Amino acid sequence: MDKCYHSEFDVSNNTSKQVLCDINIPTDIVLIGAGIMSATLGIFLKILEPKFTIKIYEKLAKGAQESSNVWNNAGTGHAAFCELNYTKEKEDGSIDIDKAIEISESFEISRQFWAYLVKQKILNNPKSFINNIPHMSIVWGKKNINFLQNRFQKLQNSILFKGMYYSEKHQKINEWAPLIINGRNPNQKIAATYMKTGTDVNFEEITQQILNKLQGYNNVKIYYKNKITKIKKDNNDTWTLSTSNNKHKKIHARYIFIGAGGASLKLLQTTGIKKINKYAGFPVGGQFLVTNNQTIVHKHLAKVYTQSPTNTPPMSAPHMDTRIINGEKMLLFGPFATFNSKFLKYGSWLDLFYSLNRYNLLPLLEAGYDNFKLIKYLINQLMMTKKDKINALKEFYPKAELKDWKLIQAGQRVQIIKKNKNKRASLQFGTELISSSDNTLIALLGASPGASTAASISLEIINKMFQQSTNTTSWNNKLKIIIPSYNQKLDGNEILTNEIRQYVCSILELTNIKINLNDSK
CATH class of the missing domain: 3.50.50.60 (FAD/NAD(P)-binding domain)
Incomplete structure (x- = not known):
């Protein structure tokens, strides 16, 4: 004992x-x-x-x-700088940034917590777990460009997103991320935002x-x-x-x-x-293309996200990321969805079936019926060859070659399926506390x-x-x-935001930009 x-x-x-x-x-x-x-x-x-x-x-x-494993996630310090699914376009064309502000506030809390742990010598060597990697969003096509421009302008109303740049010029985007422009049709209309203070987290x-x-x-x-x-x-x-x-x-x-x-x-x-009876789970895995070819890696320093393709779920948003793992830089692109019945990467093939009962079977079927686009998306993803995946990468990096990249299996996620009162069950993309x-x-x-x-x-x-x-x-x-x-809320509080960011960045050895609400980019 x-x-x-x-x-x-x-x-x-x-x-x-x-x-x-x-x-x-x-x-x-x-x-x-x-x-x-x-x-x-x-x-x-x-x-x-x-x-x-x-x-x-x-x-x-x-x-x-x-x-939490370094290879089972993209390592993005989610601050809503680059993730377009946190800023929804309403029916009237306006952009809702409430979720982006919530996510950004939450990440600021994490950074303060890590800074405290470094001060207490609970965490050592900040560079071993957090590094500045600029966060970018990139889109192409008139409709998407209009969305990104409107998103950028709306985000400028928040102190949390000051310091962000917007451009539709190939020359400027080439300064931020050369691989994205090299080999691209110079007449293709694209737009990008750039946030220097983004991070990669291990x-x-x-x-x-x-x-x-x-x-x-x-x-x-x-x-x-x-x-x-x-x-x-x-x-x-x-x-x-x-x-x-x-x-x-x-x-x-x-x-x-x-x-x-x-x-x-x-x-x-x-x-x-009893409240758990209205919940079911839908497992989705992922794969990433990875290269550590340093000739390629040294030409890209950014985490670049775009929108999910039409009629696909938010989890499908592709991104090309610089990663720093054990001091080594590499590039990662994905995710490509995989599907099996495991609820964990090291789980059992029977996980999905063991989770079903008389309470959540109907919600699971309802969610599957109502989310046909998800089923179609998963089928298409499962049918992709490695060459198909390289072709998807070429939308970001036009000169990508098959020989430079390998596929790795990432983590397994379980999306929540929740039956709401007097409503059909729906698939939830996010986290929730059950007590x-x-x-x-x-x-x-x-x-x-x-x-x-x-x-x-x-x-x-x-x-x-x-x-x-x-x-x-x-x-x-x-x-x-x-x-x-x-x-306290940082959003709307210029003095507090600058104080907190200066304090955090000095301890975590990160780049900080002092900003004010009157800045315009």
Whole structure:
């Protein structure tokens, strides 16, 4: 039996005492999955309440091997600078930037959190996990050019997007990203936006560094090769978790966070939480073309996104990205969708079928019927040869050659299918928190932009789970030290935005541009 130090914690007065515990005494919180979300939430809680006992369960041999793995995502620091699906065009032709502002605010919180962790020496060497890579959007065709221009003009109303440039001139775009222009028809009408302060992020590196720090605490235990199989609410307001560990078949916890990626849905279905009955999951995988041919790589320094092709879902938006992985620059292009029934890259072929029940089968069928364009898109993607994929790349990089690129398999995502009240089920593109009625159990469902917004999602979880504590002076003051803009909006606040960005960039060794609302580009 493992010895651990257990804190008997009273959230009503924010006090605790440590006692030697055994396996039958509830852990303060269990985190399921050792990815970016559990690592972020775990270190947040250790900073706020050092005496908390925490157990992390991960079914693989090490952390950050699913969606957080450096090869399983595009590494985009999602700040809504380049991702066109965060700025929807309304029926009247106007551009809705609310989602873009929300995403950008969330990423600013993540950067503040990482800066704090660097100051505390929890994260080391910022260049190992975050680097400036300009973010660009590029479009072609009159309708798309009009959209991008309108989007750019609307974004200029927000301080968060000041410093962005717009151009329809080949010569200027060539300065930003030569590979895009070299070999392109000079008469083709194109338009691009450019944001110098975009970033490339290695979420696996962040996760591993935090997990290594967490393992050093004597009241934190990480169990690898250990799968949680079932969760049940006890009569005494705690939870019992069944595990695959032969030594500890059952454990007890006061609080639970399920951050197990695609496995979260199946675990939620074991909890008895009724609201999960209206949810189903739709698994989608991805592939990327990659080159490390340095002659090519040195001619491109940007993450370049365009719009999803007509009648395809938002997840299909292609992009050509500079990546920095272990200090090496390379280029990545995709994603190309793949489909199988696994909910995790290292999951089971039966995952999709095991997730079906009498409650969510109809929502899944409804979503499939209503999203014929998704089914058609997946079929077309599955039929693509490598040559077809190179031809798709040539829309970005006209001189691309097959010999310079290889295909890699990326991560597996599970898109949420949700049955809304009095409405048919629909496919959701984003993330959502699902909680028990008393908020002692919370799970994260969905995909992008989860990793980039891990800190703001963690704050939301903390405020739900430990509301009484977050209202205390002690926790509130700590949160303001960790996140200097805590409970404040940057959008519309020129002074605060410049202060926060200068502080963050100086610590994370990033480029900063001091801006004001009267700037025009």
